[in-house]
Amino acid sequence: MRLPILILSLIFPVFVLGGGLPASIVKRLHLQPKKVYVIDFFASWCVSCKKEIPQLARLNRSLDHHRYTIIGIDADRKRSDGVKFQAALRKKGALNFRVVNDTGNGIIRTFGPPGMPALYFVKNNAIVGKIIGARSHVASLVRRRLKGL
């Protein structure tokens, strides 16, 4: 029974809503089933991502951290680029959430977003929503979505 599921999960990434995340991703991101996660995919070369991250940082200050957690996934293939980019943002106070450096692109390949920036909402280790592409007021949009989860 497990083999067909494994084959299907290799062919189709978990871009469909309600798609359960593989155990390796859950473990790597330290996801807890009862919490709601906002997973933000970004990279140092993505102009729109640079605009969205400070908005998410502002949102993160007002979130109930017992219920909600924002996790950043840096898709830079060169680790030093990502680390430098994150350090510059943290220095300005524009990044205040945990970031996982996805240099091998294993995490982003699993989610398979059609564009960047990409935000995914994860609850009970499954994708329950997503926002793809640049949004001018992303923080208010995320807040609205979180209220419904």
Add this chain to the structure above:
Amino acid sequence: MTRLLMLSTLMFLLGGCGMIQDVKPWEKDQLAKETLTPAGSDTNLHAFRKHLYFSKEASKGGGGVAGGGCGCN
């Protein structure tokens, strides 16, 4: 015989097209580099060239695209 040879050559050449892979959104870091923009790495030189073009042709614009290479704009 010649037709068969041509057909097999054509199939061999077209077979190479099957190896072409899409660039995924997270793999566009190379495309976002300054050197790959229409202006190149030297924006001053590009501005100078645009000024020359405008002076000679009495028209401007249409020489670039918006966005940072991430496919999101």
